[in-house]
Structure formats: structure tokens, C-alpha cells
Amino acid sequence: MTDRLAxxxxxxxxxxxxxxxxxxxxxxxxxxxxxxxxxxSVVQRSDARGHVxxxxxxxxxxxxxxxxxxxxxxxxxxxxxxxxxxxxxxxxVPGVLRILTHADIPNNLYTPLKLIGVGPDDExxxxxxxxxxxxxxxxxxxAETEAAALEGAxxxxxxxxxxxxxxDVEEALxxxxxxxxxxxxxxxxxxxxxxxxxIRFGDVEAAFARADHVxxxxxxxxxxxxxxxxxxxxxxxxQADGRLRIHSDxxxxxxxxxxxxxxxxxxxxxxxxxxxxxGGGFGGKVDVVVEPVACVAAMATDRPVxxxxxxxxxxxxxxxxxxxxxxxxxxxxxxxxxxxRKVTLYVDAGAYARHTPYGTTKAAxxxxxxxxxxxxxxxxxxxxxxxxxxxxxxxxxxxxADFALESQMDRIARALDLDPLRLRLLNAYRDGDLKAHxxxxxxxxxxxxxxxxxxxxxxxxxxxxxxxxxxxxEGL
Amino acid sequence: MPSQIVSLVVNGERREFIAVPGATLLAxxxxxxxxxAAKRGCAQGACGTCTVxxxxxxxxxxxxxxxxxxxxxxxxxxxxxxxGELDEVQSAFVDCFATQCGFCTAGMIMVAEALLERxxxxxxxxxxxxxxxxxxxxxxxxxxxxxxxxAARRRRAKSPQEEAVAR
Ligand code: FES
Ligand code: FES
Numbered sequence: 001m002t003d004r005l006a007x008x009x010x011x012x013x014x015x016x017x018x019x020x021x022x023x024x025x026x027x028x029x030x031x032x033x034x035x036x037x038x039x040x041s042v043v044q045r046s047d048a049r050g051h052v053x054x055x056x057x058x059x060x061x062x063x064x065x066x067x068x069x070x071x072x073x074x075x076x077x078x079x080x081x082x083x084x085x086x087x088x089x090x091x092x093v094p095g096v097l098r099i100l101t102h103a104d105i106p107n108n109l110y111t112p113l114k115l116i117g118v119g120p121d122d123e124x125x126x127x128x129x130x131x132x133x134x135x136x137x138x139x140x141x142x143a144e145t146e147a148a149a150l151e152g153a154x155x156x157x158x159x160x161x162x163x164x165x166x167x168d169v170e171e172a173l174x175x176x177x178x179x180x181x182x183x184x185x186x187x188x189x190x191x192x193x194x195x196x197x198x199i200r201f202g203d204v205e206a207a208f209a210r211a212d213h214v215x216x217x218x219x220x221x222x223x224x225x226x227x228x229x230x231x232x233x234x235x236x237x238x239q240a241d242g243r244l245r246i247h248s249d250x251x252x253x254x255x256x257x258x259x260x261x262x263x264x265x266x267x268x269x270x271x272x273x274x275x276x277x278x279g280g281g282f283g284g285k286v287d288v289v290v291e292p293v294a295c296v297a298a299m300a301t302d303r304p305v306x307x308x309x310x311x312x313x314x315x316x317x318x319x320x321x322x323x324x325x326x327x328x329x330x331x332x333x334x335x336x337x338x339x340x341r342k343v344t345l346y347v348d349a350g351a352y353a354r355h356t357p358y359g360t361t362k363a364a365x366x367x368x369x370x371x372x373x374x375x376x377x378x379x380x381x382x383x384x385x386x387x388x389x390x391x392x393x394x395x396x397x398x399x400x401a402d403f404a405l406e407s408q409m410d411r412i413a414r415a416l417d418l419d420p421l422r423l424r425l426l427n428a429y430r431d432g433d434l435k436a437h438x439x440x441x442x443x444x445x446x447x448x449x450x451x452x453x454x455x456x457x458x459x460x461x462x463x464x465x466x467x468x469x470x471x472x473x474e475g476l
Numbered sequence: 477m478p479s480q481i482v483s484l485v486v487n488g489e490r491r492e493f494i495a496v497p498g499a500t501l502l503a504x505x506x507x508x509x510x511x512x513a514a515k516r517g518c519a520q521g522a523c524g525t526c527t528v529x530x531x532x533x534x535x536x537x538x539x540x541x542x543x544x545x546x547x548x549x550x551x552x553x554x555x556x557x558x559x560g561e562l563d564e565v566q567s568a569f570v571d572c573f574a575t576q577c578g579f580c581t582a583g584m585i586m587v588a589e590a591l592l593e594r595x596x597x598x599x600x601x602x603x604x605x606x607x608x609x610x611x612x613x614x615x616x617x618x619x620x621x622x623x624x625x626x627a628a629r630r631r632r633a634k635s636p637q638e639e640a641v642a643r
Contacts, residue, residue, distance in 0.1 A: 044570060051578030052566040052585060054513025054553035061512035229517045229525055229579040229613045279515070279579030280613045311518040 047277075058230060058277050059247040064237050064304040068097055070297050071149035072307075073139050073156035074317065075131035078167075079178065079386045080160035082129055082138070090141060090155040095148030097301050099156070100140040102126040104296055106265040109183075111353050112288050115258055122183035123352040123389070125263060125292050131160075132180055132351035133388055135317035142297045142305060165386035169325055169346035172385050180351055180384040189349065189357045189382035196382070197364040199343075201436040202375030204331070207340025211331035215412055218327050219404035223320035223348070226393050230279020232318055233308025234290045236298040239272075244295050247274045251281040256288050263292040264299075271295070283392030287319050287354055322356055322390035323348040324363075326404040331375070332412055336423045340375040341368040345401070347382050350389035355396070357382050362397030368436055369405040370446045371427040376436035421454050422465055431471050444470045482546050486511065487555025495542050502526045502537035505552060513553035513582040517611065524610030527583035528552045534590045536609070553582040556589065564630040565589055565623075574623035576614035583610050588624045596632055600625065 050056035073090075087099050102108045102124055109121040127138045141152035164178045171177055172187040180187050191197050208214050234248040250256040253275040261268045278285060294307040309318060324347050331340030345363055349356035360382040367378045409427075413420035428446040435441055447470045454461050468475050477497040484491055486509060493508040502519075505511045505528065514537055517525035521539040528537045529551040556563055562570065565588045575581045584607060591598055591606040598606070603624045604617070612620060 045573075045575070047578065048570045048575055049562070051575040051581045052553075052562060052569045053557050054582050056578050057512075058515070058579065060516065061506075063507060063510070063512075227613060229523065229577065229611060230515065231517075278577060279517075280577045282613070311520060311522070 056277060058279055059235055059249045059275070060230075060233060060306070060308060062235050062237075062247050064235065066303050067235070068142050068144060068297070068301055068303045068305045069146040069149040070140050070142050070294055070305050070307040071146070071153040072137045072293075072313075073141065073153045073158070074313075075127065075134060075136040075138060075158075077131055077160050077162060078134050079163040079165035079180070080131050081163060082127060082131060082158060083161055084157075084159040085139060086157040086159075087139070089157065090152040093143070093148055093152040093155060095144040096141060096152040097144065097303075098142045098297065099152065100126065100142065100293065100296055100300065101138075102128045104300065105263065105292070106296075107263050110259065110263050110288075110292075112255070112259055112286075113353070113355060113358060114262070115255065118353070118357055120183050122181055123354070130163075130182075133386055135313070135388065136351070137293070137317075140293050140297060140307075142301055167385055167387055169323075169348050169381070169383040169385060172383050173346075173381065178386075180386055184353075184384060187384045189353060189360070189384075191357070191361075191382075197361050197378075197380040199364060199367060199376055199378040199436050201377070201438070202340070204340040204342045204375045204377040207331035207375040208329070208342075211339060212334040213332045213416065214329065215332060215408070215415060216327065216329040217408060217411060218325070219400075219407060220325045221321075221323055221400045221403065223323045223388065223390060224393060225315055225318070225320045226280070226282035226284030227315065228278075228280030228282060228284055231309040231311060231314040232285055232290055233306065234294050235304060235306045236291070236294045237304040238298050238302055243270050243272060244298060245272045245274060246291055246295065248291055249278045249281070249285055250275055250288075250291070251278055251283070251285040255286065256291055259288040260291045260295060263288070264295055282394050283321070283396060284318055286392045287389075289318070317388060319350070319354055319389050319391035321393035321396055321399075322350070322359060323387075324400040324404075326401065328404060328408045330408065330412060332416070334416070336412070336416060336418050336426050338371060338373050338412075338427050340377075341371075341373045342376075343367050343378040343380075345378065345380040347380070347397070348387060348390060349382050349384050350387040351384060352389040353382070353384075354389045354391040356390055359390075359392070359397040363401045365437065366398040366401045367405075369402070369409075370429055370444070371424075372429040372433040372441075373427070373436070378436075419461075421450055421459060421461065425450055425461075425465050425468055426476065428470075430469075430473050446470065480543065482542050484542075484545065484547070485549045487551055499542050500538055501528070501530075501535070501540040501542045501545060501550070504542040505537060505550070511552050511554050514586075515579055515582060517579065522611070523580075524583040524587070524607075525580050527586045527610065529586055529590055532590060532593060534587045534609075551586070551589075553585055556585065563589075564634065565592065565627040568623040568627035568630060569620075572619050572623035572626055574615060574619045580610060580612040580614075584612065584620055588627060591624070592628055592631060596628060598625070598628055 105125045143149035166172045237245045253273045297305040327344040329342040347360045364380040413423045482495045515525040517523035526537040
């Protein structure tokens with residue numbers, strides 16, 4: 001018999017010698033004889049057995065008796081005034097128990113980051129007089145069966161007066177652009193009185209005047225849907241003591257509990273979240289979008305209620321990674337030293353803030369990349385448009401910035417016919433450097449990482465570059 | 477159209493239940509029979525998280541109207557672990573880190589069970605082909621492919637005689 005697993009298909013065995021030095025240095029672990037024995041050993045996931053036997057309980061696996069189903073009637077316009085909502089046909093659908101509108105939500109206006117002091121409240125749980133993106137929830141149909149809820153939702157009639165939409169971040173910031181979100185009053189988030197998150201360090205204009213070369217390129221990303229295998233949803237079960245038990249696949253149990261309590265205008269201890277089992281999230285399950293309305297539905301009907309997105313809703317209305325547009329202009333000397341970097345970043349929040357003001361701040365904190373550049377100027381705009389609200393996704397704010405920054409580095413290297421690794425080694429930050437945010441860099445390791453990567457990839461570096469270190473500015 | 481009584485042989489046991497017209501096999505398993513291992517990832521045949529075996533063949537249960545499989549043999553992940561012992565596929569998924577959030581796992585394992593039933597010594601390409609209707613958003617497919625190949629190896633090692641017969 002031939003062993004088809006060998007050699008290309010076999011998992012590389014975990015090399016337990018990898019961290020032997022560290023363990024020895026710490027005087028603990030397998031080699032040191034202490035009880036710190038995790039590094040270098042194979043540790044199984046605690047939930048793997050449940051997963052492979054089908055016993056892991058996801059929120060949708062709970063099936064309380066008398067479960068009612070909630071489906072949303074959503075905006076079919078990008079931007080429109082709501083003139084009238086007619087529920088009569090929907091209410092006549094057999095099995096429909098109740099239809100919730102904004103008037104049923106105790107505190108209909110929220111923003112998820114209010115818990116850390118971010119404002120203003122800018123998003124209705126259910127639309128009031130206007131819709132600002134395609135798929136915005138308008139009313140929630142609660143019914144005996146999923147089919148009845150769907151049919152009811154399809155029979156809600158909304159009369160609209162269309163408003164001009166704006167879909168482009170730079171268009172949205174122009175004079176005379178349609179106003180997307182009245183709660184902000186302009187199409188961008190305000191950071192402590194400023195129109196954007198800013199970095200001002202040194203004098204970039206002087207650097208451009210002095211530079212041997214100036215390179216300016218534009219980078220752009222599309223929104224990216226997290227597309228978890230399990231869609232967003234919850235099952236809310238009223239308890240005998242008047243509390244609500246919320247089974248949810250949120251990635252943020254306490255954050256959801258607190259926001260939901262604020263929206264319901266109820267003390268936090270009236271809610272209990274059962275969660276922690278998430279069928280993939282990747283940041284897409286941190287907005288508090290299903291629990292509040294499902295709680296109101298459960299209270300209004302005194303029945304357990306399930307509100308779960310179907311796949312189309314997950315793709316269309318769950319908040320994606322924000323689209324970004326980034327302009328980077330660099331002042332570069334003939335030897336590859338970057339002496340100035342100017343970045344203008346536009347992050348598309350969509351119609352509501354959600355987590356994007358924070359994501360934009362993270363992007364600003366990430367600039368100008370892991371390089372010591374003496375003159376840096378950045379304007380990072382969090383812009384409102386009539387697109388699906390964007391929010392968290394793995395490294396939001398930094399991932400797209402990195403794509404742009406490192407593409408920029410490669411393009412500069414190509415334009416100057418320089419080795420891209422040497423270009424980075426030349427500009428990499430060192431311990432003790434003052435970063436553009438006026439923090440002193442500590443514990444930097446970019447130089448060593450590049451050297452090691454070059455070695456592993458068989459990429460030759462001259463002796464001077466191999467001798468560089470993160471702890472000194474020698475050789476620069 | 478009235479509801480009807482449907483009978484299936486599920487994991488070796490005859491089960492009867494009332495199905496509303498148009499009820500899917502997935503909804504019947506999850507809601508009528510309380511077997512929730514098969515998951516609803518899309519309800520439109522696109523993700524494979526709902527995969528179960530019908531007469532030994534993998535089917536996306538969300539697209540099967542339950543009355544069309546009345547009387548047939550259905551196998552779900554609940555029917556795989558005999559007496560609480562993990563079988564080779566399950567233990568290989570654990571050992572090869574082939575599960576993260578676990579939402580795709582039931583479907584992946586059922587597809588693997590059907591494959592190994594058919595071919596105890598599949599090639600990597602066979603495995604890739606077998607799981608090509610199953611989406612995993614977390615783990616990445618490589619650990620899953622490795623786990624299935626490892627499961628095949630373990631199963632062959634366990635029953636060398638059976639393998640000899642199969643050849
Ligand atoms: S739920 Fe059946 S294929 Fe996705
Ligand atoms: S483990 Fe999450 S989808 Fe596969």
C-alpha cells in the first residue's frame with residue numbers, strides 16, 4: 001500500500017524545539033520543569049469535540065415552545081423620505097401576530113459606540129421618516145411561522161419620495177452633496193471639533209520641495225462582506241420572572257447586552273445573554289442589529305421570538321468592512337529615504353456611524369506605516385454615504401491601509417530601481433525613533449523580521465543591510 | 477394542501493412526524509426531530525452546512541422536500557459517534573485542527589463519511605472534489621482535506637482485512 005499522505009499532504013509536525021530557548025530562558029516549561037508547558041505542545045480546542053459530534057449548541061439550535069418568527073420589511077430605496085407605511089394587508093396575513101414600527105421601540109435612536117462615549121446617536125432601530133440605505137429596516141413582522149412572517153413582510157406597503165443618493169466618499173464631501181444623515185448635520189464624522197482625524201508632524205510641504213522625487217498614487221478598496229457560515233441572529237425567550245433570555249451569535253455579549261438595555265430603556269439586569277458560540281464572525285457580528293427588535297417583539301407578544309438573517313440579508317445589509325480610498329504622496333530621496341509622507345484617507349461609513357469612526361481612528365494610528373518618516377501629514381475622513389453601514393472586520397482600518405502603504409513602498413522601489421526589502425530596511429523604524437503620533441517607538445522588530453524573511457526566501461542582502469538592527473540607527 | 481405524516485429511517489431508527497407542505501428535510505430534522513447537527517447556512521443549496529446522507533449519498537437537506545424522501549435512510553452527524561466514541565473522521569477532524577467555529581463541520585464530516593464509504597483510499601483530488609459543495613469560512617480547506625485523508629488512513633489501519641477485500 002502506498003501511503004498517499006506522505007509527503008506533500010502531511011501536516012508538518014509541530015516542532016517542539018522551536019521555543020526551547022525561550023522556555024529555557026524563562027526557567028519554566030517542558031525544559032525548565034515548571035508548569036508552563038503550553039508553548040511547543042499541541043493543545044486541542046476545548047470546543048472541538050462538540051463540533052465534531054454536532055453537540056455544540058448554536059443559538060438557532062434552541063427551540064423553545066411557542067416560538068414566533070420575525071422578518072423585516074426593508075427599504076427598497078437608497079435614499080428616500082417615507083410618506084406612508086400601510087400595514088393593513090400585512091396584518092391580514094393569517095398567522096401574523098404583530099407588526100412593530102419605530103413607535104414600538106422605547107429608545108429608537110442609538111449608536112453602538114455610545115458605551116464608550118461616541119456620539120451622536122445617529123441610527124434608528126426602525127426607520128422613522130427617512131431611509132438612508134437599501135435594505136434599511138422599516139418594520140418588523142412577527143408571526144406564528146417563518147412563512148407567515150415573510151409573507152407579512154412582503155405585504156407591507158411603503159410610499160416613498162425619492163431623494164438623491166450619494167455613493168462616493170469624495171462626492172459626499174463636496175459642496176451641495178445630498179445630506180445623508182441629519183443627526184450628524186454633514187456627511188462626515190466630527191473628531192473633537194475637527195472635520196477628520198489628523199496627523200501633523202514636521203513640514204511635509206518643505207519635504208516635497210526638497211525631495212529628489214515625489215510619488216503620488218491612489219488606492220481603493222471595495223466593501224468586503226465577512227460572510228460567516230452562520231448568519232446573524234438571535235432567539236429571545238421571555239422568562240417567568242419578567243427577564244429576557246437572549247440566545248445570540250453576537251461576538252460581543254456584554255456590549256450587546258448593554259446597548260440592548262439602553263435601547264429597551266430597561267435595567268441591564270433584566271436581560272441575560274447566552275452566547276459565545278459564534279458560527280464565524282470576523283467582526284461582522286458586533287453591531288447590535290437583531291437583539292433589540294427581537295426583544296421588543298418578545299415583550300409585545302409574550303412569546304419567544306427568533307430573528308435571524310437569511311443569506312441574502314447577511315450579504316446585503318449586514319455591515320461589511322468599509323470601502324476605503326487612500327491617496328499617498330511621498331517625498332523620496334535618490335537613495336530611497338522617505339523624508340515626507342502625506343496621506344488623505346476616506347473611509348466609507350455608509351449611512352450610519354456604527355464602528356467606523358473608531359476604524360478611521362485606527363487607520364490614522366496606523367499611518368505612516370512602520371517607517372520613520374520625519375514629516376507626516378494625514379487627513380483621515382469618516383464619510384457618510386447612502387451605502388450599507390460598514391463596521392468591524394478583522395483589523396478594520398489597518399488592513400486596507402497596509403495594502404496601500406506596502407503597495408506604495410513596492411511602487412517606489414520599482415520606480416527607483418531599488419530592492420524593495422532594502423527600501424524598507426532603510427526606512428524601517430528603530431527603537432527610540434519618535435513616531436508621527438509623538439510616541440517613542442519601543443520593541444520594534446521590523447528590521448529583524450525583514451532580514452529573517454530575506455534569508456528564508458533566499459533573497460540576498462548586502463552585508464551592511466544584514467548588520468542593521470532595530471536597536472540602533474547604525475548603517476543608516 | 478394538508479400536512480402529512482412522514483416516516484423516515486433516521487440514524488437507524490424509524491421516526492414519524494407531521495410535515496407541513498413544502499417542509500424541507502433540514503427543517504424536519506431540526507424542528508420536528510430535534511436533530512440540530514445539520515445547519516442552515518444559506519437555505520439555498522449553496523453552502524453545504526446542512527449536508528446529510530440519504531441512502532448513503534450526501535444531499536443538501538435544505539433543498540430536499542421531505543415527502544420526496546419518505547421511507548428512506550437518513551444519516552446525520554448525530555448518528556456517527558457510536559456510543560460516544562469518536563469515529564476516525566471525527567477524531568481526525570479534532571487532531572488535524574479541521575474545525576474552528578464548527579458551523580460547517582457537520583456537513584464536512586457527512587461528506588467525508590460518504591466518500592470513505594465509497595473509496596477507502598481517496599486521493600487529495602478526490603477529497604477536494606467531495607467537499608467542493610461545502611463552504612468553510614474559518615478553518616481553510618487544507619486542514620479539512622488533511623483531516624479526511626488522515627481519517628482514511630486511520631480507518632484503513634484499523635481494518636486491514638476489509639481493505640484487502642475492497643481491493
Ligand atoms: S443550508 Fe443547505 S446548502 Fe446551505
Ligand atoms: S469552521 Fe467555521 S465555517 Fe468551517
